[in-house]
Structures are given as C-alpha cells and as structure tokens.
Amino acid sequence: MKPIFVRGISHQFRLTLAIILSVVLFIANDRLEPVRQSLSSVLSPLQYLANVPGVMLDWTAEAFATRNMLAAQNKVLMDQQLLMSERLQRFEHLRQENERLRALLGSPVHMDSRKVVAEVMEVASDPFRQLVVLNHGERTGVYVGQPVVDAKGVVGQVVEVSELTSRVLLVSDTSHGIPVRVTRNDVRAIANGTGDIDEIELRHVAKSTDIVAGDLLVTSGLGDRFPEGYPVARVMSVSRDDGQSYAVINAQPLAALDRIRYVLLIWPDEVDDIPVMPILPDANEPAENSILPAEQTTTDIPVIDAPLDASNAENQSTQEVSQ
C-alpha cells in the first residue's frame, strides 16, 4: 500500500510541533506527576537492565572472594559488632531513662519508626541535578517526601515514586533545603544544597550567630518532613565578611553522597513493632506502672534482644511487601 504522504509532513512543521509539545511539558511539568510515574513504571525494566553489569560485578567479586578475605572481613565485622553491642547496652539504658524522664515531664515519647533498607541502583541521572535511584517503589510503600538516611547521616528525600523504583533528591542538590539545628547550642538554620556533592551551605544566618567550624548539624524536625535528631553535616568554614549581609557558612554532609550504596527509607509516622513506650498522660505516675507490656520496659531481659527483634521485624516487613 502506498502511504498517503509520500514525502510526509514538512520537517519545519514537525519541529514546530515538537517545540510546542516540549513547551507544554515544561509548563505542565508539576501537574504531570501521574503521567511521569506511570511512564517511569513502564520504563523501569530498562533501569533494572542497565543495572545488571554492576550487579554482575558485585556477584563476581563475591564469588571469587577467597576464604582468607572472608575470614578477615568476618573478624572485622565481629569486632565491630562487639563494640556496637556494648554501646547499644549503654544506649538502651539511656533510652529508657530518657523515656521515663520525658514521660514524667508529659512530653511526647520518641517512637521507633518503620525502616526499610534500600539499595542505590547505579543508573545515570540528570547531570544537572543530584539524584539517585533506589530499588524500592510504591509497592514497598515509598511516598514522595519520604526521608532517606544512611549509616552516617541524612541522604535526602524521595521526590518521585514509580511502581518498583524511586528517585531521591540528595541534600546537596541546589533545590534542596533541610531545617537543621546546631547540637552545641540549638541554633536553628536551613541548610541548602549547593550543587556540589560534598558541600551544603547555611543561608541567611546573621553574622552574630554563634556557629563555629566543627559544629555538628542535626535535623531539627521543624517542617515535619525529617524526623528530629539525624546528623546532617559538619560545619567546615564560617566567614563573616563585612561586605556580605550574612555570614557565609559551608558544611560538609556526613553521608558519603558520592558513594552511597545502601540507604534506609524511614516512615516517621508508622511505628515499628519494636518495643516502645506510649505517652503517659499522668505525669505523677511512675513510668513502670504504665499500661505497657511488662517485658518491654523492664531491664531484666537482655538488651541485645531488642535490636535483634527489630531487625527481624524489619526483614519480615520487607518480605511481606515484596511478596
């Protein structure tokens, strides 16, 4: 069959059409989230496919690891675990004490929230933005705005979710801001990304503010997005130039943003099955007499159990979702 348009529509017309469509997309970008989400779900197999070489490399590295290497690694991990569990014992004691004191004061008790370990998929992202792709999506319950942390500090927040993957905006992106406070003296500020992967800055801080190099910045919990108390960055330099209206403060994110591999997705509103104490309305009552299941507050049980349970529960919840 002969096509109707032998020469087709003119190139100029096609180009004009493409430009108009692009401009429409630019303008409607914010409203196209559902479209983008479904497209990205359709295209995510491509991302999994592109990730295959990296996975293969990991696999070969594992398969060819010698017995000695594994033994050495095992020893390091055992040592680390011992140190950690010792620290955890002290921490557990402090946590209970803290909760009891908070309960006495009538202030809300911190709860442990649901967490899921996610892996960063090694796929390319827009070079002008600081984004990474995670291997968990809507199916795990990931939502837009969800905080993401790693072992050292805050990584960023989820900005886009598809069925099986999600995209995280790093704290170092120019469009990212995170409310922080200085641990030393509770000074509050907002840390903005600079587009440079190992630098964030505190903007609009008065020159008289007491912030010095070396201060630790943690999330302040203001803004209701990031839970309170996660470390974000360490102040590297503070310059109080007379020519500037504000102090110029640069900080370095604690999370190794350029080589993150595993991160934690946090659900601040969902309480995990980890034993927690509810809020006590009556401040006069001692914390021990609360309505809690007894074994969770008493200190007789080995404290090590709690984190073990926690990790089990976490695994279970991940498995449940993935099935």
Place this chain on the structure above:
Amino acid sequence: MSAHIANGRFVVWVTLFIGMMFQIMPLPHIVAAWRPDWLLMVMIYWAVALPHRYSILTAWVLGVMLDVLLGATLGVRGLAFALTIYIVVLHFQRLRNFPRWQQTISVSVFVCIYHLVIYWTEFAIVGGTPFNTDMFLPAFSSIIIWWWIFWFLRNIRRRYKVR
C-alpha cells in the same frame, strides 16, 4: 524510498532501546563526564539512513523517555533531540556522502549542539546551573563510538533489510 512499506520497524526500535539502556548504564565516577550519547548516536544514524521514517517526532518521543529515566524536567531532552535531529535531517544527503572523517566531525558538532540546548533549557527552567565546559566532553567520546555504531547499524540495516 518511502513509497515502500516499512520494514524492520521492530529492529530499529530494539536498537533505539538498547541505545537508551547504554545511555543510563552506570559508569565509574571518573569517566562519568565522558559518557557518550549512545541514544543520540543511534537516532542520528537512523535519521540519516531513513529520514522519512525516523525523524524529529520519533526523536522527541525518545528524548521525553530519556527525561523520565533521568528524572529531569519533562521535555528538556525531547526538545534537544528534536532540534538536533532537525538539523540532521536537513542535511541527510550531505551526511551520507561525506567522507567518514567529515561525517565524524559533523556528528561531534551535533553532540555539542545537543548539550548546549539541554544546558540552555535547564538554565531557563531550573536555573542556577553553572556553565561548565565539561559538558562538551561527550563530543569526543561520541566520535569514537560513532565509528562503531555506524558500522554496526549499517550491517544490521542490510542484514534485516530495514527500510
């Protein structure tokens, strides 16, 4: 040429999707800035070989897909692809008859145009992106892969009689 019924449409789309996969493939941090534009190379080849079947609008659709995959503002790469391929299809006769070295130089110029358009639109929409000559590095790496892609896709086109 275009009076024939299209043949091997499937093959062309497979090559384009493979190109897209390579485009988002992980690269070590050091060479990440040198990432060649695989998808653009494949698209340029098909636009030169079959300009009446795969041209501006195909390129636009691919660009939008790439935007989705990269998490960029929708339409940025769509626009850049459409503009670049427009220049390509205007000169497809010349490009076909160019000696190989001349063809290669033109392709690297197309890559530069593509990256400039992306930079400008990102600058206009998102703003605050500093100008960095690093964005022209793919022009060099694309030259190298262009030789291979041209040879490879020409074999595919002949083998599967893509029209």
